[in-house]
Amino acid sequence: xxxxxxQEHLSVLTTRYNNAMTHFGxxxxxxxxxxxxxxxxxxxxxxxxxxxxxxxxxxxxLGAETYLILRAxxxxxxxxxxxxxFWHASNPVPSGDWQKAWNITLxxxxxxxxxxxxxxxxxxxxxxxxxxAPYDGLKAYIDFSKxxxxxxxxxAMRQASMRGARGHxxxxxxxxxxxxELDIHLAFLQASQQTAAQEPYPxxxxxxxxAAVLHYEHKxxxxxxxxxxxxxxxxxxxxxxxxxxxxxxVRHDDDFNALLNTMNKMEQALCQSAxxxxxxRDLHQExxxxxxxxLHEHKICSLSVEEQLAKSIPQIFFPHGLGHLLGLQVHDVxxxxxxxxxxxxxxxxxxxxxxxxxxxxxxxxITIEPGLYFIPMLIEKMKAEIANHGCDLSKIxxxxxxxxxxxxxxxxxxxxxxxxxxxIAFNNL
Ligand code: GLY
Ligand code: MN
Ligand code: MN
Numbered sequence: 001x002x003x004x005x006x007q008e009h010l011s012v013l014t015t016r017y018n019n020a021m022t023h024f025g026x027x028x029x030x031x032x033x034x035x036x037x038x039x040x041x042x043x044x045x046x047x048x049x050x051x052x053x054x055x056x057x058x059x060x061x062l063g064a065e066t067y068l069i070l071r072a073x074x075x076x077x078x079x080x081x082x083x084x085x086f087w088h089a090s091n092p093v094p095s096g097d098w099q100k101a102w103n104i105t106l107x108x109x110x111x112x113x114x115x116x117x118x119x120x121x122x123x124x125x126x127x128x129x130x131x132x133a134p135y136d137g138l139k140a141y142i143d144f145s146k147x148x149x150x151x152x153x154x155x156a157m158r159q160a161s162m163r164g165a166r167g168h169x170x171x172x173x174x175x176x177x178x179x180x181e182l183d184i185h186l187a188f189l190q191a192s193q194q195t196a197a198q199e200p201y202p203x204x205x206x207x208x209x210x211a212a213v214l215h216y217e218h219k220x221x222x223x224x225x226x227x228x229x230x231x232x233x234x235x236x237x238x239x240x241x242x243x244x245x246x247x248x249x250v251r252h253d254d255d256f257n258a259l260l261n262t263m264n265k266m267e268q269a270l271c272q273s274a275x276x277x278x279x280x281r282d283l284h285q286e287x288x289x290x291x292x293x294x295l296h297e298h299k300i301c302s303l304s305v306e307e308q309l310a311k312s313i314p315q316i317f318f319p320h321g322l323g324h325l326l327g328l329q330v331h332d333v334x335x336x337x338x339x340x341x342x343x344x345x346x347x348x349x350x351x352x353x354x355x356x357x358x359x360x361x362x363x364x365x366i367t368i369e370p371g372l373y374f375i376p377m378l379i380e381k382m383k384a385e386i387a388n389h390g391c392d393l394s395k396i397x398x399x400x401x402x403x404x405x406x407x408x409x410x411x412x413x414x415x416x417x418x419x420x421x422x423x424i425a426f427n428n429l
Contacts, residue, residue: 003097006059009152010101013057016145018072020138027118030132031057031068032125047197051125052328053142055240060094065109069117077103079113140342143334147325148363154412156241157326157365161410161425163236164243167192169429171205171232172249178225181205184232185219192236200242201330203234211248211403212373214320227251229402235330242330244367245422246408256402259298263372266290267407270322271368274411274418280356280366284322287370288314294372303390312350313389316382319375321347321354323367326410331355364413365421373404
């Protein structure tokens with residue numbers, strides 16, 4: 001029997017797309033996954049990720065040059081690529097109950113499977129065919145609805161969270177054993193059962209000062225039995241749905257660990273506040289207030305919370321946004337959209353990197369990821385540009401070798417009690 005969650009998921013998607021067809025007066029929509037792309041002047045391809053709008057329809061990972069045809073009142077059609085190719089593994093259509101809900105057409109590149117589509121057919125996804133054009137406004141209409149996840153999608157993200165959490169526990173052990181960034185990353189991949197190319201985003205593994213580089217992309221091979229801090233931001237996927245988890249681990253119970261403990265409490269409180277009706281900008285502002293309180297409490301800045309906010313001091317230590325929508329894309333689509341028409345609510349100067357400006361709705365899945373970093377460039381900027389900043393520069397100097405802290409959980413927004421997928425995953429290992 002078709003699993004109930006997938007069946008329900010398909011029916012939600014069908015309704016969304018039928019509504020779109022009615023709204024735009026179109027008779028069919030074709031979705032594409034995209035084509036493989038090659039490194040410049042090379043015969044190797046970049047890792048392939050199917051377009052998320054197409055991937056969303058099926059309970060297994062889709063490859064390149066795969067198409068879906070949607071028509072109101074008809075079973076959807078999956079156009080599956082057939083290749084005469086002895087260089088690569090064959091790609092049989094996955095077996096399973098899902099097939100009952102689909103018409104499946106096997107097609108070679110030269111087959112004209114699109115020849116009999118209605119004249120009012122719209123294209124969604126990369127590489128449109130010359131005969132089918134994208135339709136103005138359709139992408140925004142569909143993207144807006146992706147923020148609210150179906151139970152099938154949330155279940156996939158629960159599983160992605162479990163795999164990610166297993167990886168983080170292994171990474172912590174590798175750090176405490178004095179391993180290098182590369183070996184910590186390998187320990188993460190091993191425990192979360194994936195290759196680096198399968199990660200939902202390139203894992204960030206920074207020891208010591210590297211923890212202050214927000215998207216640190218190297219994996220140093222030197223090991224150190226005395227490394228002070230590990231910041232690891234790495235996730236896993238299930239059916240293409242991502243977890244996006246950050247943990248900061250320390251070796252010593254010292255004053256940096258005290259900062260970490262305060263951050264951890266603050267982060268959990270923010271996660272618990274992620275309920276329907278809240279404007280995410282307001283939660284970001286709460287985080288800035290929390291950072292200002294922490295800076296004052298730990299005697300890093302002598303100014304009051306209000307004074308710090310007026311001078312934008314928290315943004316020196318927490319320069320990124322509090323979080324984003326999460327789904328098939330780690331930074332999921334539609335975070336700045338306020339309606340299906342595609343009207344944008346862009347971040348302002350106070351939080352220029354905020355990826356989510358929407359009002360939270362039940363079953364949106366979001367990240368909450370406050371950080372506190374000692375970034376030399378921003379400390380210099382503060383010294384140069386903010387008079388009477390009130391910060392204790394010798395204390396900041398003392399913390400710089402630790403790099404920084406980020407704690408990131410994935411949360412399902414609820415009307416009353418949010419579901420913290422990440423904490424639940426760590427608790428259930
Ligand atoms: N891993 C990227 C992010 O946390 O947004
Ligand atoms: Mn994130
Ligand atoms: Mn992350």
